[in-house]
Amino acid sequence: MLSLKGVEKRYGSIRALKSLDLEIQDGALFGLMGQNGAGKTTLLRVTAGLLRPDSGTVSIGGTDVLKEPAKARMKIGYVPDEFGIYENLTVMEYMEFFAEAFGLYGRRARVRSEELVRAVNLYDRADFPVDSLSRGMQQRLSIARAMIHDPAFLVLDEPTSGLDPGSRFSVRELLLELCTEGRTILISSHVLSELSEICTDIGILDQGSMKMTGEVSSILSRIENSNPLRISVLNGEESALRILRNHPGVRSVTLQGKVFSLDFEGKEEDEAGLLYELIGNDIPVSGFMREPGSLESFFLKMTGTSEEKVILDATEESDL
Amino acid sequence: MTLLKNPICERERRAGARSARFSVFILAADGVLALIALVPVWFILRRTAETGTLRYASFLTVFRYLSWVEFAIICAVVPALTAGAISGERERRTLDLMLTTRMTPADIVLGKLLTVTVQTALLVFTAAPVFSAVLMFGGVRFPDLLVLYLLLILTAVLAGCIGIACSAFHAGTALSVAQAYGAEALLFLGPFLAGAMIRGISGGAGPAGAFLPFSPVASFSAALGLMTGEGSQIASLPGGGAAGLVSPGALVVRGTILQLAMCIVLTCLAVLGTGRGMQNKTHSGVFMS
Numbered sequence: 090m091l092s093l094k095g096v097e098k099r100y101g102s103i104r105a106l107k108s109l110d111l112e113i114q115d116g117a118l119f120g121l122m123g124q125n126g127a128g129k130t131t132l133l134r135v136t137a138g139l140l141r142p143d144s145g146t147v148s149i150g151g152t153d154v155l156k157e158p159a160k161a162r163m164k165i166g167y168v169p170d171e172f173g174i175y176e177n178l179t180v181m182e183y184m185e186f187f188a189e190a191f192g193l194y195g196r197r198a199r200v201r202s203e204e205l206v207r208a209v210n211l212y213d214r215a216d217f218p219v220d221s222l223s224r225g226m227q228q229r230l231s232i233a234r235a236m237i238h239d240p241a242f243l244v245l246d247e248p249t250s251g252l253d254p255g256s257r258f259s260v261r262e263l264l265l266e267l268c269t270e271g272r273t274i275l276i277s278s279h280v281l282s283e284l285s286e287i288c289t290d291i292g293i294l295d296q297g298s299m300k301m302t303g304e305v306s307s308i309l310s311r312i313e314n315s316n317p318l319r320i321s322v323l324n325g326e327e328s329a330l331r332i333l334r335n336h337p338g339v340r341s342v343t344l345q346g347k348v349f350s351l352d353f354e355g356k357e358e359d360e361a362g363l364l365y366e367l368i369g370n371d372i373p374v375s376g377f378m379r380e381p382g383s384l385e386s387f388f389l390k391m392t393g394t395s396e397e398k399v400i401l402d403a404t405e406e407s408d409l
Numbered sequence: 410m411t412l413l414k415n416p417i418c419e420r421e422r423r424a425g426a427r428s429a430r431f432s433v434f435i436l437a438a439d440g441v442l443a444l445i446a447l448v449p450v451w452f453i454l455r456r457t458a459e460t461g462t463l464r465y466a467s468f469l470t471v472f473r474y475l476s477w478v479e480f481a482i483i484c485a486v487v488p489a490l491t492a493g494a495i496s497g498e499r500e501r502r503t504l505d506l507m508l509t510t511r512m513t514p515a516d517i518v519l520g521k522l523l524t525v526t527v528q529t530a531l532l533v534f535t536a537a538p539v540f541s542a543v544l545m546f547g548g549v550r551f552p553d554l555l556v557l558y559l560l561l562i563l564t565a566v567l568a569g570c571i572g573i574a575c576s577a578f579h580a581g582t583a584l585s586v587a588q589a590y591g592a593e594a595l596l597f598l599g600p601f602l603a604g605a606m607i608r609g610i611s612g613g614a615g616p617a618g619a620f621l622p623f624s625p626v627a628s629f630s631a632a633l634g635l636m637t638g639e640g641s642q643i644a645s646l647p648g649g650g651a652a653g654l655v656s657p658g659a660l661v662v663r664g665t666i667l668q669l670a671m672c673i674v675l676t677c678l679a680v681l682g683t684g685r686g687m688q689n690k691t692h693s694g695v696f697m698s
Binding site for chain 2: 175
């Protein structure tokens, strides 16, 4: 659906996007991760045709965004990070305005607007002024607006930013529903847990470069395998330590109290073999598990960010 | 997208209809015009009753004052109406939304301009009864009145184009408004200052009136002079002494052509400025990530 090749974007001396390549398959819900300043918004604006890259190509469903912008715009629905309000317009009028902006007039505009306002559960607010809606309602309306011309591809910039948990949930549900309908969605966020919950694929953007892309499930399993193995014993630490040091899969061992932390390379079968060996040597093992993988820890590893920074971001989000 | 189907016009109409601001403004403007017209007319008629002589020239003078007041109202109001047209959309973060639709920057600018033109036409035509009251004793023909209205609307469109062009290049409305009024003052009065300077430097021999067709003030004054038969008052203004270089009729024609040309140039600039966000800068004009 989306193909970016060698996309470069500069703001003066700052390289916001560095020869960036990205492919998003049809029907994917692609989450774009990155810290503030990583280039997420620039990438989304380039994709939506709002920024012209200095070099490279952007195509959506086979349409070149730079050469055929009008045709490309019909395939994209764009939801910016901030909701644009028109005072004195009601929800339905707001929708009808954008319907007309996409060439739907009269009854067609009304029917389509009503259909979408119902879909985002705002029909009971159809005659309310747009600026009287809550932030969560405005975001849902914004998604409905982006859908007015029935685009195959949706681009959303931090759609749940600043929303309360309830509104976040409803926006997430809405996105999943749109994805189930067969739409391709590109969404940026720095609330990583959120992306891991709803996205099929993710990409990590750092200082204008795509550090990695892939399916969420395969990335999470990679994270799991690279995480430390924790083994708790009731006693016999010295014997256990000797066994662990001699095991070929163990790269390093640290002991804190009665808990061993291992940098262990191996499959689940190898882990089971290690556990079998420990028990076979009469070591009373009370706990044996891989530390659960999280997108946060992987993101930190990829971008070399301090943990405090990301935790702080997530806290700020949840407080809003 | 055709101009008649431009959704911006419909949106502005709807939004405008919900606010009493423009209606109150028209009421106030027409009230001022009515006061300027009816008080002198009442005095003229009272004097006529006393002396038994009706001085038709007095009505033409009132008509002249009325026209200038309406001209001044347009010059004062229109830049304020348009100087926030594009920058306001940027501030509201709605310009991006429009640029991702089928609307082009030209559609957006023309939609905004059409809205202001309609509003100004409303202002001009609602004052028609006041003008009619002054002209009930004759003096100005109906076609002349129509020309006057067209000149007022052209002036409004030019002032609107100045405002919208300034608005298209700024992220903030306050700066855009200030720049629009500055540019308007420069264009409307600048040719007179230039004329005064040329006359001063050349000792009265230079072509001081050469720049006058650029000023809507000059062409409006010449048109009014032709309508009322009182002659243009440009000669009495600083820098207007060499207006005799062209006849008032030629000044009106040249001025109109130049104003139309300036409207086109300014509209093109506004379109470029509106689409500027699509080229290099973000909607807020700053680097975003």
